[in-house]
Structure formats: C-alpha cells, structure tokens
Amino acid sequence: MTTMTNSNVSSTLYRGRWVWMRFNAYLGAALGIAAMAIYGANGYEENAFLYQILSMKGVLWGGSGALTGCAFAAVASAIKPNLLDAKMARNITPWLDGFILMVILAAIWARFEPAQEAISYDDQSNLFAGRVIMAMNVTFIFSAVAYIAYLFAPETFIGRVATATAYIGVYLGGSALLLRWHESYLFDMNIGHAPVSNLYEVFILLFCITAAVYLALEKRYQAKAMGAFVMTLVSAGVFFGIWLDSVGQGEIKPLVPALQSYWMKIHVPMNFVGYGSFAVACGAGMAYLVRHRLEAKGSNSKMLAIFPTLEQLDLLAYKAVAIGFPAFTLATILGAAWAAEAWGGYWSWDPKETWALIVWLVYGAYLHARVSHGWHGKALAWWAVAGFLVTVFCFLGVNMYLSGLHSYGRLS
Amino acid sequence: MPRMQSFPDLIKSIWQRLGSMSLAIVLLVVLSIASVIGTVLLQNQAQADYLQQFGPLWYWVFRSLGLFDMYHTWWFMGMLAFLMVSLASCLWRNVPKMLKEMRQRKATIPEKALKRFQYLHRWQASEDAAALQQRLQARLPGWEFRTVEQDGVHYLRADKGRWNKWGYILVHSAILVILVGGWIGANYGFRGTMAVPEGSMENEISFSEGTETGNLTMPFYVRCNSFFIDFFPTGAPKEFRSNLTIIDHGKEVLTKDIIVNEPLYYKGVRIYQASFGDGGSEITFKLYHLDGSGKITEATTHVYDGWKDPKSGLDIRVTDFKPYNVENMADPGKPTDFKDLGPAVEYELRYPGFKPVKIKAFMNPFTDPEGHNQGSFIMLSFTGDKADYKPIPLGLDLTNPVEWKLFHAFMHHLSDANQGKKKQDKAQARAANLAAFRAAMVEVFGADRQKWPADFQQMAMRTLQAVNVLSGLPWPMLPMLGDFKQHYYTGLQLAKDPGMNVVWFGSAMLVIGLCIMFYMPHRKLWLIVRESEGGSDVALAGMVTRNPLVFSKFFNDLFTQFKNDDAPQSS
Numbered sequence: 001m002t003t004m005t006n007s008n009v010s011s012t013l014y015r016g017r018w019v020w021m022r023f024n025a026y027l028g029a030a031l032g033i034a035a036m037a038i039y040g041a042n043g044y045e046e047n048a049f050l051y052q053i054l055s056m057k058g059v060l061w062g063g064s065g066a067l068t069g070c071a072f073a074a075v076a077s078a079i080k081p082n083l084l085d086a087k088m089a090r091n092i093t094p095w096l097d098g099f100i101l102m103v104i105l106a107a108i109w110a111r112f113e114p115a116q117e118a119i120s121y122d123d124q125s126n127l128f129a130g131r132v133i134m135a136m137n138v139t140f141i142f143s144a145v146a147y148i149a150y151l152f153a154p155e156t157f158i159g160r161v162a163t164a165t166a167y168i169g170v171y172l173g174g175s176a177l178l179l180r181w182h183e184s185y186l187f188d189m190n191i192g193h194a195p196v197s198n199l200y201e202v203f204i205l206l207f208c209i210t211a212a213v214y215l216a217l218e219k220r221y222q223a224k225a226m227g228a229f230v231m232t233l234v235s236a237g238v239f240f241g242i243w244l245d246s247v248g249q250g251e252i253k254p255l256v257p258a259l260q261s262y263w264m265k266i267h268v269p270m271n272f273v274g275y276g277s278f279a280v281a282c283g284a285g286m287a288y289l290v291r292h293r294l295e296a297k298g299s300n301s302k303m304l305a306i307f308p309t310l311e312q313l314d315l316l317a318y319k320a321v322a323i324g325f326p327a328f329t330l331a332t333i334l335g336a337a338w339a340a341e342a343w344g345g346y347w348s349w350d351p352k353e354t355w356a357l358i359v360w361l362v363y364g365a366y367l368h369a370r371v372s373h374g375w376h377g378k379a380l381a382w383w384a385v386a387g388f389l390v391t392v393f394c395f396l397g398v399n400m401y402l403s404g405l406h407s408y409g410r411l412s
Numbered sequence: 413m414p415r416m417q418s419f420p421d422l423i424k425s426i427w428q429r430l431g432s433m434s435l436a437i438v439l440l441v442v443l444s445i446a447s448v449i450g451t452v453l454l455q456n457q458a459q460a461d462y463l464q465q466f467g468p469l470w471y472w473v474f475r476s477l478g479l480f481d482m483y484h485t486w487w488f489m490g491m492l493a494f495l496m497v498s499l500a501s502c503l504w505r506n507v508p509k510m511l512k513e514m515r516q517r518k519a520t521i522p523e524k525a526l527k528r529f530q531y532l533h534r535w536q537a538s539e540d541a542a543a544l545q546q547r548l549q550a551r552l553p554g555w556e557f558r559t560v561e562q563d564g565v566h567y568l569r570a571d572k573g574r575w576n577k578w579g580y581i582l583v584h585s586a587i588l589v590i591l592v593g594g595w596i597g598a599n600y601g602f603r604g605t606m607a608v609p610e611g612s613m614e615n616e617i618s619f620s621e622g623t624e625t626g627n628l629t630m631p632f633y634v635r636c637n638s639f640f641i642d643f644f645p646t647g648a649p650k651e652f653r654s655n656l657t658i659i660d661h662g663k664e665v666l667t668k669d670i671i672v673n674e675p676l677y678y679k680g681v682r683i684y685q686a687s688f689g690d691g692g693s694e695i696t697f698k699l700y701h702l703d704g705s706g707k708i709t710e711a712t713t714h715v716y717d718g719w720k721d722p723k724s725g726l727d728i729r730v731t732d733f734k735p736y737n738v739e740n741m742a743d744p745g746k747p748t749d750f751k752d753l754g755p756a757v758e759y760e761l762r763y764p765g766f767k768p769v770k771i772k773a774f775m776n777p778f779t780d781p782e783g784h785n786q787g788s789f790i791m792l793s794f795t796g797d798k799a800d801y802k803p804i805p806l807g808l809d810l811t812n813p814v815e816w817k818l819f820h821a822f823m824h825h826l827s828d829a830n831q832g833k834k835k836q837d838k839a840q841a842r843a844a845n846l847a848a849f850r851a852a853m854v855e856v857f858g859a860d861r862q863k864w865p866a867d868f869q870q871m872a873m874r875t876l877q878a879v880n881v882l883s884g885l886p887w888p889m890l891p892m893l894g895d896f897k898q899h900y901y902t903g904l905q906l907a908k909d910p911g912m913n914v915v916w917f918g919s920a921m922l923v924i925g926l927c928i929m930f931y932m933p934h935r936k937l938w939l940i941v942r943e944s945e946g947g948s949d950v951a952l953a954g955m956v957t958r959n960p961l962v963f964s965k966f967f968n969d970l971f972t973q974f975k976n977d978d979a980p981q982s983s
C-alpha cells in the first residue's frame with residue numbers, strides 16, 4: 001500500500017510522520033474530551049456540552065489530549081518506525097481532517113446568524129442552518145443529475161463536476177448540522193442538544209454519511225458509474241427531507257428526558273454509518289443489476305466502458321457491507337448499553353430493537369451467502385438491494401408505522 | 413434407497429450438517445422472518461384487546477402459538493438454542509483446522525500448485541536469492557517472514573494479518589457468549605416495576621409473565637421522599653427526578669436522587685426512573701349547584717377515590733390530576749404557541765338516568781391571548797375516551813363569586829320579566845335581556861355606575877353565554893376544581909441481571925472479531941528463487957482471504973517496483 005500513493009501530488013500530508021502525528025493528535029483530543037465528560041468536574045452537562053467543548057476547559061482537556069497523542073506518536077514511531085506506514089492512520093485521518101473543515105465552515109456560517117433579538121423558538125425560519133441545508137439539498141440533487149449525465153456522456157469534466165458537488169454537499173450538510181447544534185442553544189440554553197435527535201436531523205446525517213462512504217470507495221476503486229445510483233438514492237432522501245421540513249418536522253425541539261444522554265451522541269451517528277454503508281451497498285447492487293442486464297442483452301452501450309466490471313461491483317457491495325456491518329453491530333451494542341442504563345434492560349424486544357436485529361441478521365446472512373458456494377453475483381446484488389429496503393423500514397417504517405401504533409394508537 | 417448408516421455415523425453426519433454454511437444462512441433468515449411477527453403484532457397487551465381485535469378463532473390460534481409474547485415462546489427459544497448448537501458445531505469443526513493453519517506456515521510450494529495461483533509473476537533476475545530476499549523484506553515492513561531452502565530452490569514466505577482466523581473464532585464464539593449471557597439474565601435475573609407514592613415505601617415489584625402478572629419481593633424497601641418535574645419553556649417535560657431512600661432491615665442506608673439515564677445501584681439491583689403519575693392527590697371540589705339556589709358547597713376526596721352526593725345520587729370518581737396542562741393554543745398551521753392552562757382534575761361523573769361522562773375540569777378561567785377573561789371551562793367526553801374531549805366554555809368565571817351571584821340575579825330578573833309574556837321577537841328579547849342584566853348589576857353592585865367593574869360589558873356577554881350552557885347541563889351540580897394538595901407517585905423500574913457483564917464481554921469479542929475479520933485480511937506472498945548460471949528464475953506469488961481488488965493492485969505495484977529496482981543492475 002505504501003507504493004500506491006506515489007503518484008498523488010497532495011500526498012505528503014497523508015504520508016509518514018505527518019499523518020501519523022495528526023492521527024494521534026485527533027485521537028488524543030477526542031479522548032481528552034471524553035475524559036473531560038467522564039472525569040472533569042461538571043464535565044458533562046446535557047444542556048451545554050457543545051460550549052463545554054468550546055470553552056477554556058474543553059480546550060485544556062482536548063489540547064492536553066492532543067499533545068499527549070503527539071508525544072505518544074513520537075515515542076511509538078521512534079521505537080517502531082514502521083508505524084509511520086500504519087494503514088489505519090492513513091485511512092482514517094482524511095475523515096478527521098474533513099471533520100475539522102466542517103467545524104471551521106460551521107464557525108463561518110455562525111457569523112451569518114440573525115441578531116439575538118430576531119431569534120425566536122416559535123419561528124425558526126430565519127436561522128442560517130436552514131439555508132445551508134437548502135444549499136445542500138440543491139447540491140446533492142445537482143450531483144445526482146451530473147452522475148447520471150456522466151453515465152450517458154462519460155466526459156471527464158462531467159465526472160469531475162459530479163464528484164466535486166458530492167463533496168460540497170457533504171461539507172454543507174455536515175457543517176449545517178454542527179451549526180444547528182449551536183442554534184439550538186440560541187433560543188434557550190436549556191433546549192440545546194446535539195443535532196441527532198429527530199428524523200430530519202438524522203436524515204441529513206444519513207445523506208452526508210452515504211455520500212462520504214461512496215466518495216471514499218470512488219476514490220479508492222475508481223467506481224464512478226456507481227455514483228449515479230448512490231446519489232439518486234440520496235436525492236430521493238433529500239426530497240423526503242424537504243417534505244419533512246415542510247410539515248414542520250425540521251424544527252429544533254427540546255429533548256425528551258429519555259434522550260438526554262451522551263449515549264445518544266455516539267449511538268445515533270454510529271448507527272447511521274451502518275445505514276449509509278448499506279445504502280452504498282444497495283447502489284452497488286443496483287449498478288450490478290443494470291450492468292448484468294445490459295450484458296445479457298448483448299448491448300455495446302458506451303456506458304459499459306465506464307461501468308466497473310460485474311466482479312468489481314460485487315466486491316464494492318461487499319466492501320460497503322464490510323464497513324457497515326461492524327459499525328452497525330457496534331451501534332446496536334451501544335444502543336443496548338444505553339437501554340441498560342436508561343430502562344434497566346439491554347434488550348426488550350421493542351420494535352426498533354427487533355428491526356435492528358433483523359437488519360443485522362439479513363446482512364449476516366448476506367455475508368455468509370457470499371462465502372458459501374452456490375450464491376452468485378446476481379442473487380447477491382438483489383440481496384444487497386433488498387437488504388437496504390429492510391434497512392429503510394428499520395429507520396423509517398418503524399418510526400412511522402410501528403412505534404406510531406405504539407405511541408398514538410393506544411388510548412388509555 | 414440410501415444405504416443404512418450406523419448410528420454413530422448418522423450422529424456424526426448430522427453434527428456435520430449442523431455446522432454447515434447453508435444451514436447458517438437458513439437459520440439467520442428464518443430467525444429474522446420470525447422476529448418480524450413480534451413487531452407487527454403488539455406484544456404483551458391486555459388479552460381482552462387481542463380478543464376484540466382478532467375475534468375468538470384467530471385469538472385462540474395466535475394465543476396457542478404464543479404470538480402475544482412471541483420472544484419467550486418455546487419455539488423461538490428453540491430456534492436460538494438451535495443457533496447455538498449450530499455455532500458450536502461449526503466452531504468445533506473449524507477451530508482446530510484454523511489454529512493449525514495459523515501456526516504452521518508452509519513456505520514451500522510445489523511447482524504444480526504454483527501454476528494455479530491467481531496472483532503470480534515470473535521473471536529473470538540478475539541477483540542471487542539472498543539479495544532478492546533481502547530486498548523484498550525491506551519492501552514489506554511489518555510482515556512476517558520464513559525462509560526455507562529445498563532441492564536448491566529458495567523459498568521466502570511473507571505473511572501479514574496471519575491471525576485473521578481469530579476474527580472468525582471471536583465472532584462466532586461471541587454469539588454463543590452473548591446468548592449464554594442472555595440466558596443467565598433470563599433465569600437468574602429479574603425486571604419489574606413499582607409505583608411508590610411520595611412519602612410511602614414499597615418492596616414489591618410486578619412484571620408481566622406472558623399473559624399473567626408476577627410479583628417479587630425485594631430484600632429492601634424503597635421510599636420516595638419526593639418527586640419533581642422540570643419543564644422546558646415550551647412546556648415539554650425536561651427532567652423527572654425522584655429522591656429515594658433505601659431502607660434495608662429497617663435502617664436507612666442510602667438516599668439519592670435519580671433521573672432518567674442516571675439510575676441508582678444497590679445490592680446488585682438497579683433502580684431506574686421509568687414513569688410517574690398521580691399518587692393520590694387530595695382534591696377539594698367546589699360544587700356549583702345548578703338548581704338556581706346559587707349554593708356552592710365543597711367536597712374533599714383523593715385521586716383514585718371519589719365522592720357521592722347522598723341526596724341526588726351524583727357520583728364522582730377522580731381519575732387523574734395534573735398541576736400543569738400545557739397545550740398548543742395556535743390555530744392549525746400557525747406557529748406553535750404553548751400555554752399552561754393551569755391545574756385540572758379529571759373525573760367520571762355518574763348521575764342516575766344519564767350516561768356517565770368523563771370531565772376534565774380546570775381550576776382557572778381561560779384567558780385569551782389579548783388578555784380577556786373568557787370564563788371557566790371544562791372538557792367533556794361522552795365516550796370516556798380522551799380523544800373525544802370537547803372544550804365547553806361555561807361563560808362565567810366561577811373563581812369569582814361575584815359573577816356567580818350576578819348570574820343568579822340575572823336569571824331571577826329574566827324569569828320575572830318573562831312571566832306572562834308568550835311570544836317575543838328578537839329585538840324584544842334583547843331589550844328584555846338588557847333590562848334584566850341592568851337590574852342584576854344594580855342588585856349586585858349597587859345603582860352607582862361608577863362602582864361597576866370596568867369590564868362589565870364582557871361580563872354581560874359571558875353571563876348570557878352561561879345562561880345557555882349552565883341551564884343545559886343535566887346534573888344537579890357542577891363539580892369544579894377548588895383546591896388541591898398534590899402527591900405524585902414515582903414509577904420505578906428495578907432490575908437485576910447477572911448475565912449482563914457476560915453479554916458486554918461477548919459484545920466486545922464480537923466487535924473486535926469483526927474488525928479483525930474485515931480489516932486485517934491475511935495476505936500471503938511467496939518469493940521463489942531458483943538460482944542458475946546467468947542469474948535467477950524468480951516467481952512472486954500471492955494469496956489473500958479478502959478484498960482482492962486492493963490486493964491485486966498492491967501485488968502488481970509490488971511486482972513492478974521490485975523488478976524495476978533490479979533493472980539498472982541487470983542491464
């Protein structure tokens with residue numbers, strides 16, 4: 001792998017000592033903040049965690065963590081020089097860099113907020129995050145169109161535009177969410193909470209993660225044609241998000257007591273890493289089915305030239321599941337840990353939990369089917385698509401249909 | 413016909429089948445389909461609801477299949493047990509093989525086997541075996557190497573991620589561990605709820621056991637000293653907090669606040685804030701007699717209790733009391749506007765000869781957004797269902813005794829004026845109303861207009877409204893909320909789960925195992941050098957368990973660079 005990145009111009013930042021140090025600094029900073037939340041005096045206040053991180057205290061804890069991380073990195077690499085080639089550091093650091101960029105963007109957006117007097121809980125339409133989210137919506141839809149255009153007119157330029165807009169969409173969405181976190185405090189410190197508390201917010205998270213996972217795969221495996229499928233899925237989600245907003249689901253609302261927990265901040269995003277990866281796997285599965293069809297018809301469409309081969313698409317779907325499955329497993333376990341702390345039992349067979357289990361079993365079966373003989377590409381591609389439908393039901397259907405029955409259908 | 417197998421052979425072949433991959437796939441799919449049933453069919457509801465929903469036939473079919481408590485039925489448990497057996501079988505079969513494979517790393521490869529390698533390059537090099545081997549090792553930091561020489565051929569084997577199969581072992585045994593943990597919890601743990609009114613103590617929990625309710629006595633008492641609710645500015649609840657004291661063998665051992673997400677731990681039992689409700693608040697009703705007498709009497713009772721008027725047979729059962737009633741007062745489609753309507757009591761009202769109704773009576777009159785007093789009001793439901801509540805403005809502000817007096821004075825003057833007259837047109841009726849109201853005002857406030865209240869015109873409107881509403885009520889008196897002394901109960905969940913740590917241990921194994929399995933593929937490389945006169949015949953062969961896309965690129969890059977390094981010297 002060392003040998004792979006030689007051609008890349010901007011690669012110095014992502015090689016050797018630089019990336020190794022930065023990786024450990026980020027890790028140290030994250031651990032420092034976690035340590036503050038756990039051990040610091042009043043280190044974790046549900047209603048003010050964002051500002052605790054941004055306060056002097058947070059800077060001290062996070063900064064010492066980062067310094068410790070750097071020191072550790074220096075010592076460790078002196079003892080074992082080949083740590084400088086650590087694959088993990090190289091693969092994960094770009095994501096963390098991207099996150100820092102999002103924070104910076106959010107800080108810039110925050111300058112455009114209306115004056116404090118103009119902010120009211122009852123009318124949230126003048127908040128800036130809403131505008132950034134609208135920009136994200138447009139960008140993602142544009143990106144999907146560009147990816148589709150690329151299929152029919154495989155010009156490098158169109159492909160570049162498609163990829164670039166997908167990146168821009170991710171940064172807009174991510175920074176808008178961070179900004180929303182800040183905005184939730186503007187009404188009243190008591191209302192503030194992390195932006196992963198309702199369907200609208202997690203939808204934005206889902207778009208960004210799906211696009212980001214896809215972009216990572218695109219970069220590594222040159223699988224651009226798949227983008228048409230993944231970004232179309234994202235765009236479908238964007239329209240749903242716009243609808244949610246139009247019916248008033250996009251508003252910032254205070255958190256019910258059950259959700260006031262730091263577990264939410266790790267459980268929910270982790271879950272959406274799983275969902276997003278499964279969406280990408282679904283995109284790969286769809287691309288597989290389309291190519292399979294084209295090939296079966298003996299078509300010599302220009303499209304085939306840019307499509308990854310069937311074998312590659314099969315592997316891409318697998319790769320996406322390989323990202324999603326461990327993340328989803330971890331997320332489910334974190335959810336269980338939270339349930340154990342909030343409700344007294346790690347597993348109660350409530351519909352959401354059970355559907356998470358179902359999703360997990362479906363992808364577990366998918367993984368086994370891949371290893372075992374007798375299951376081939378097309379069936380597995382269908383499985384990847386069907387698996388995502390199950391996933392969608394798990395995070396949408398259960399909320400809208402099953403627990404809906406649960407919480408409103410019954411009268412006492 | 414298949415040949416008869418001997419019994420041990422049969423067992424053996426079944427055992428082998430149990431560990432097969434196809435069975436694993438079938439099991440996982442069947443388990444997931446079965447799980448769906450329990451999410452579509454609401455679990456552990458009242459049996460009467462099921463009976464009503466499905467009718468007697470399906471009710472009994474579903475009930476005998478245990479579908480109302482599906483995840484605890486013998487057949488669902490059986491499936492989980494079957495999964496465990498299957499896992500045990502596949503571990504049994506594969507682990508020894510894998511351990512052996514991980515330990516011994518065969519460096520030599522017969523020429524015939526080499527031809528079948530998917531990743532293979534052969535070329536001629538000028539260097540000797542030792543130099544080539546050294547150069548490859550330098551290119552592969554972090555890899556493990558073994559060299560062997562056999563029949564004049566130099567073999568170098570390089571491994572990365574040699575322990576990948578541990579991933580498989582960890583993941584599959586983790587499922588076993590988690591299921592065992594769950595089994596321990598189900599058999600040696602408990603989980604139930606208790607409701608403790610403020611100031612009382614309790615030591616018994618109750619839980620649902622399939623279709624029944626079970627009880628269990630704790631080895632200690634829990635006393636609820638107090639319960640608080642804190643609200644957001646929007647009126648949504650922000651925090652539920654109980655102050656609890658644990659009393660063990662008559663001694664107070666521990667006092668602590670608990671909130672949602674922050675339980676209390678004592679003697680292996682965790683105590684969670686789960687719910688809350690009215691713990692029997694003391695309610696004083698003001699009974700407004702509707703017989704025209706203008707009497708107001710009082711009756712005191714408690715929530716979950718009631719009061720009966722011996723004379724008329726009017727019967728009140730108090731079902732709930734809430735000190736805050738936050739409602740969205742905005743019109744549909746407008747921005748939300750939450751407002752606290754103040755304390756309210758809910759009761760069922762029975763009166764001989766009339767259908768029982770459910771009433772929510774508010775203590776305070778309703779003030780509209782412009783600040784006008786719109787008078788007292790109740791919510792009325794004829795079905796007893798909360799969804800059917802309809803607001804009934806009563807017109808009068810009943811908290812103001814003067815208005816009650818004014819209302820009666822008005823009624824008297826009106827009936828006096830109406831006596832003897834048969835038919836009136838609208839204008840006449842209005843004039844009569846006005847005259848009666850003036851007379852009533854004079855009676856209550858005196859003839860001096862200066863002393864009348866400033867909003868007497870609104871009062872007139874409300875009094876007119878009250879005439880229509882109050883005289884339409886069929887009961888002899890209207891019970892309104894007069895006063896209250898609030899008591900909450902706190903709803904606690906108590907749980908003990910000795911298997912929980914086993915589950916966490918298994919979960920950690922699962923996640924670590926998955927990471928090893930997916931992210932540390934076992935990559936193998938062989939460098940095979942046959943030295944000859946002019947240089948060496950070299951073969952570079954590779955093998956990988958996972959992610960061939962990346963590996964093939966890696967392999968080809970490695971080959972190109974490794975060979976090119978050599979090129980200047982060989983030319």
Ligand code: HEM
Binds near residue numbers: 580929
């Ligand atoms: C809930 C239960 C299970 C989970 C989560 C699970 C998980 C996995 C995963 C993630 C893989 C890796 C697939 C891949 O290579 O991409 C795997 C492989 C495998 N599983 Fe399972 N598994 C489960 C149950 C079973 C059962 C019941 C059996 C046997 C009856 C089984 C037999 C195998 C075998 C033989 C492999 C291939 C190992 C190899 O050679 O790489 N698994 N399992």
